Amino acid sequence: MNQAAPLRQPIRAARPLPVDLRPFLLPLAVVGLAEVMALLFVPADSFSLAAPHQIAVEFARMLVDGTFLVRTLETLGAAMAGLALGGLLGLAAGVMLGLSEAADKVTSMTVEVLRPMPPTALIPLSLLVFGFGLTMEIAIVAFTTIWPVLVLGRAAVRETEPRLMEVAKVLRMSFFRRLTRIVIPGAIPRIFVAFRLAAAIALIVSVTVEIVANPRGLGYGMMLSSQALRPATAFAFLVWIAIVGWGFNRVLILVERHLFGGLQGDAR
Amino acid sequence: MDRVIQFSNVSLAIGGRHILDDINIDIARGEFVAIVGPSGCGKTTLLRLLAGLAAPSSGEILLDGTPVRAPRQDVAVVFQDYGKALLPWRTASGNIALALEAMNVPRDQWPARIAELLATMGLERDGDKRPGEMSGGMQQRLQIARCLAQQPGVLLMDEPFGALDAITRQLLQDEVLALAERTGMTVFFVTHDLEEAIYLGNRVVALNASPGRVARTFPIDLPHPRDQLSTREHPTFLELRHDLFSFIKGGTGK
Numbered sequence: 356m357n358q359a360a361p362l363r364q365p366i367r368a369a370r371p372l373p374v375d376l377r378p379f380l381l382p383l384a385v386v387g388l389a390e391v392m393a394l395l396f397v398p399a400d401s402f403s404l405a406a407p408h409q410i411a412v413e414f415a416r417m418l419v420d421g422t423f424l425v426r427t428l429e430t431l432g433a434a435m436a437g438l439a440l441g442g443l444l445g446l447a448a449g450v451m452l453g454l455s456e457a458a459d460k461v462t463s464m465t466v467e468v469l470r471p472m473p474p475t476a477l478i479p480l481s482l483l484v485f486g487f488g489l490t491m492e493i494a495i496v497a498f499t500t501i502w503p504v505l506v507l508g509r510a511a512v513r514e515t516e517p518r519l520m521e522v523a524k525v526l527r528m529s530f531f532r533r534l535t536r537i538v539i540p541g542a543i544p545r546i547f548v549a550f551r552l553a554a555a556i557a558l559i560v561s562v563t564v565e566i567v568a569n570p571r572g573l574g575y576g577m578m579l580s581s582q583a584l585r586p587a588t589a590f591a592f593l594v595w596i597a598i599v600g601w602g603f604n605r606v607l608i609l610v611e612r613h614l615f616g617g618l619q620g621d622a623r
Numbered sequence: 624m625d626r627v628i629q630f631s632n633v634s635l636a637i638g639g640r641h642i643l644d645d646i647n648i649d650i651a652r653g654e655f656v657a658i659v660g661p662s663g664c665g666k667t668t669l670l671r672l673l674a675g676l677a678a679p680s681s682g683e684i685l686l687d688g689t690p691v692r693a694p695r696q697d698v699a700v701v702f703q704d705y706g707k708a709l710l711p712w713r714t715a716s717g718n719i720a721l722a723l724e725a726m727n728v729p730r731d732q733w734p735a736r737i738a739e740l741l742a743t744m745g746l747e748r749d750g751d752k753r754p755g756e757m758s759g760g761m762q763q764r765l766q767i768a769r770c771l772a773q774q775p776g777v778l779l780m781d782e783p784f785g786a787l788d789a790i791t792r793q794l795l796q797d798e799v800l801a802l803a804e805r806t807g808m809t810v811f812f813v814t815h816d817l818e819e820a821i822y823l824g825n826r827v828v829a830l831n832a833s834p835g836r837v838a839r840t841f842p843i844d845l846p847h848p849r850d851q852l853s854t855r856e857h858p859t860f861l862e863l864r865h866d867l868f869s870f871i872k873g874g875t876g877k
């Protein structure tokens with residue numbers, strides 16, 4: 356063994372870089388190509404397109420002057436509040452329907468009808484009821500996020516190990532203890548996945564509502580720049596929204612790994 | 624005789640199929656009764672009826688003179704599939720705590736009780752391990768420890784060692800025997816291993832298949848304490864083994 360090791364060493368490929376740069380090749384190439392195309396075909400004062408370097412300047416400006424910060428907080432705030440409301444309602448309903456077949460029979464058709472309703476379809480009514488502002492955005496996000504959490508939560512609860520429910524019976528555990536000691540903890544990893552999916556949806560819905568109707572947040576910022584015929588600003592918003600969405604999902608995945616990483620392997 | 628368990632004319636039919644038919648078994652306090660029979664004859668079903676997890680179609684099961692209608696905390700059940708019967712997200716200690724909490728043991732007594740129960744089953748060093756980090760034998764020990772937290776007068780075991788290797792199985796057989804002797808528990812032990820039944824039982828009840836009926840009862844006249852070597856070489860053991868094997872063979876061959 357000791358002798359074989361030095362022999363093997365030279366055969367190994369060059370030491371890998373600490374960060375793999377290959378995933379960045381494609382975006383860089385696209386940006387480079389766009390810059391060249393813009394240089395050739397897009398006038399500097401175009402009202403419809405902008406060169407990457409113009410977008411970068413706008414991006415930097417809004418990053419520094421707090422535009423991004425303020426608008427991101429508005430959007431994320433509405434998305435999170437809506438998610439908290441819709442997620443909790445969906446979770447409560449999902450757990451109940453997962454436990455009670457009768458309750459599920461009564462509600463399943465209603466759920467199937469309401470679930471696929473596009474969130475944008477709610478905007479007119481929501482405006483009518485709540486007017487412009489935070490409340491109507493929260494309401495729409497909440498309505499949209501109820502369903503994924505309800506459906507996945509219901510499935511997670513239904514898949515509680517039947518043997519554990521028998522253990523609970525033998526121990527004569529109360530309904531509340533069965534719920535809090537066995538059903539919910541067993542379902543938690545999957546409930547978290549449901550919340551992560553719902554969070555991504557919440558962000559999409561928030562931005563959409565802002566673009567379509569609500570004068571606040573990142574969506575409205577983008578809408579304003581487009582109406583002011585400032586493509587560089589609109590593009591900069593777009594890039595920022597992509598970064599926010601990606602970062603948001605990353606954080607959720609990291610939290611999930613931290614909480615359940617070691618467990619999911621031996622749990623199921 | 625101080626009767627703890629009494630099956631009287633117990634029958635069970637599911638969807639028109641007779642699964643158990645006219646079962647009559649009396650079990651005295653502190654007795655260790657092993658139930659054997661071919662696969663599918665209704666051993667597990669019988670145990671579930673006794674546990675109050677299912678109800679017979681007719682007849683009655685009495686526990687200390689009262690009919691069984693629901694599970695009772697002084698009747699503990701050791702399931703064969705220990706992997707499914709433990710909370711995978713809790714440590715060994717946490718799994719025992721589940722039973723202590725259900726028994727309404729005051730929280731400040733938990734640590735001492737948990738330590739004692741872990742030690743009883745030889746798990747004193749494994750309190751912080753999750754079931755997924757434990758061997759099959761350790762998991763089954765943990766399930767037994769959790770059952771002991773109920774301080775049961777009656778322990779029901781459904782092929783508890785069926786999934787374990789031979790050596791672990793023998794160790795656990797001796798531990799359960801010692802435990803039963805020390806606590807005076809009544810044990811209702813389902814197994815398909817005839818030698819295990821003779822080794823452990825004061826009495827072996829052999830069931831017939833379809834429908835499940837008590838075919839014959841074998842009193843086991845072997846000295847206590849039992850020993851894996853000398854008991855299994857005892858002339859009475861060999862004789863019983865011969866009788867039981869030929870009985871089962873004849874019974875199912877028909």
Ligand SMILES: Nc1ncnc2c1ncn2[C@@H]1O[C@H](COP(=O)(O)OP(=O)(O)OP(=O)(O)O)[C@@H](O)[C@H]1O
Binds near residue numbers: 660669815
């Ligand atoms: N819930 C149920 N519904 C319908 N049939 C059932 C049900 N539970 C058990 N049975 C049937 O009852 C019979 C006895 O089953 P049981 O599990 O008690 O047998 P067993 O003696 O424990 O078998 P094994 O040794 O394989 O564990 C089987 O034929 C089984 O198919």
Ligand SMILES: [Mg+2]
Binds near residue numbers: 667781
């Ligand atoms: Mg069985």
